[in-house]
Amino acid sequence: xxxxxxxxIQDHLKHLPGSEQKVAEYILENxxxxxxxxxxxxxxxxxxxxxxxxxxxxxIEVNGFTExxxxxxxxxxxxxxxxxxxxxxxxxxxxxxxxxxxxxVHVLERTSEHLADEAVDRAVRAVGNAEIIxxxxxxxxxxxxxxxxxxxxxxxxxxxxxxDQHLFASAMGxxxxxxxxxxxxxSGMNQETNALADLAIEKGLTVIGLxxxxxxxLAEKSSIIxxxxxxxxxxxxxxxxxSLTAQLYVVDVLFFAYAAKNYEVTLEKIQHSxxxxxxxxxxx
Numbered sequence: 611x612x613x614x615x616x617x618x619i620q621d622h623l624k625h626l627p628g629s630e631q632k633v634a635e636y637i638l639e640n641x642x643x644x645x646x647x648x649x650x651x652x653x654x655x656x657x658x659x660x661x662x663x664x665x666x667x668x669x670i671e672v673n674g675f676t677e678x679x680x681x682x683x684x685x686x687x688x689x690x691x692x693x694x695x696x697x698x699x700x701x702x703x704x705x706x707x708x709x710x711x712x713x714x715v716h717v718l719e720r721t722s723e724h725l726a727d728e729a730v731d732r733a734v735r736a737v738g739n740a741e742i743i744x745x746x747x748x749x750x751x752x753x754x755x756x757x758x759x760x761x762x763x764x765x766x767x768x769x770x771x772x773x774d775q776h777l778f779a780s781a782m783g784x785x786x787x788x789x790x791x792x793x794x795x796x797s798g799m800n801q802e803t804n805a806l807a808d809l810a811i812e813k814g815l816t817v818i819g820l821x822x823x824x825x826x827x828l829a830e831k832s833s834i835i836x837x838x839x840x841x842x843x844x845x846x847x848x849x850x851x852x853s854l855t856a857q858l859y860v861v862d863v864l865f866f867a868y869a870a871k872n873y874e875v876t877l878e879k880i881q882h883s884x885x886x887x888x889x890x891x892x893x894x
Contacts, residue, residue, distance in 0.1 A: 615672070615681035616641065617716045621840055622670050629662035630669055637682070645683045649675045714855055720839040721856040725863065732834045734868045736816050741787035742768045744815065746778055746806050747794030754794050754820070754857040761865045766879040775802050782809055790816040796838075796853045798826020807831040820857060836860050 619634050626634055636656035637644050644652060649660045652675075663675055672678045737743065743762060747755035752773050759771035768787075772778050782791070791810035795803045798821035807817050807828060819832030822840045829835050838856040869876040 614685055614712065614716045614719075615670070615678065616685050617712065618670050618720070621720075625840065626666065626669055629658045630666040632656045632658045633663055633666050634670075641682055642686060645679045645686065710851070713852055717839065717852045717856050718859055721859050724837045724839050725860055726837065729834055729836055730863055730867050733818050733836060733864055734871055736790050736818060736834060737762070737767070737864070737868055738872065739788070740767075740790045740816075742770060742785060742789040743792065744770045744778070744782055744785075744789060744806075744810065745792040745794070746771070746775075746803055747820075748773070748800055748802055750854050751794040751796065751800075751803075751820075751857065753854065754861060755792075757858060757861050758792060761861065762868075764880060764883045765869070765876050766882075775806065778806060779809055782806070782813060782815070785813065790818060792818045792820065793828055793832070794820045794857060795826070795828050796822055796857070798823040798828035800828070804828055804831065820860060822853070822856075836864070 616638065619638060623631065623634055623638075633652065633656045636652070640655075647655070649663050653660045653663055667674055667678055670678075672681065743758070745755045745758045747753075755771055759769045762769050770778075770781055772781075791807060793803045793807045793810075798819065804827045807819070808831065810817050811831060816834070817832045818834045818836065819826075819828040820836045820838070821828050822838050823829060824835060824837060838853065838860060
């Protein structure tokens with residue numbers, strides 16, 4: 611499936627060096643024109659250089675200027691180049707729906723590309739070998755941690771989750787079971803999450819990091835990295851919605867990959883969970 615190159619450029623825009631950013635901004639503002647330009651012509655119009663165009667292609671994970679133009683041509687007319695904003699003053703509901711649809715489809719495609727099969731398989735083995743799973747995330751990432759707690763508890767695994775960092779540290783510090791720590795931080799630089807990752811390492815737990823940044827503190831502490839793509843910050847923080855969707859997608863992939871490798875047991879545990887809930891509902 612062809613990536614939406616317009617949104618990919620917007621995702622990378624604020625992280626690009628100045629010379630590449632000039633080219634990227636010119637492309638976003640003049641998409642239709644760019645597909646008919648040579649690299650030299652684009653460099654001149656953007657006030658940059660052909661070398662910067664080559665570097666930009668690498669930065670946005672495209673194999674050269676020719677492929678970039680092909681992707682631009684394929685995407686032409688499919689998305690407004692200002693789609694990175696979540697909401698504009700007086701925006702209609704129809705426009706908001708269209709923007710979010712483009713964004714969410716895009717982030718799921720990019721997450722699928724960034725998430726390594728081998729990393730998921732290693733995480734599945736770690737989950738399968740663990741006697742207890744500690745999972746922590748702060749802010750929006752706490753919703754992802756809750757999702758892990760809910761999903762894996764339903765199939766009979768022991769999962770510990772709380773947003774109280776001190777209680778979390780106490781539980782991990784007194785734990786004597788073979789376990790893993792799953793730390794969730796979009797930037798990978800969250801102080802609380804990294805402090806708990808340090809404690810997990812000290813206690814001999816395998817650390818799995820769910821983050822966008824492979825060079826972050828959390829990634830450096832992690833034995834297994836589940837990588838999601840970076841998203842552009844918008845005025846009303848559509849990136850919070852987008853990054854959350856990417857993280858929840860990774861959790862689903864991890865859950866279903868585990869279920870596929872433990873199929874009969876997983877189905878049995880889910881049925882037991884449903885039966886238990888039914889008994890409780892009947893008594894109310």
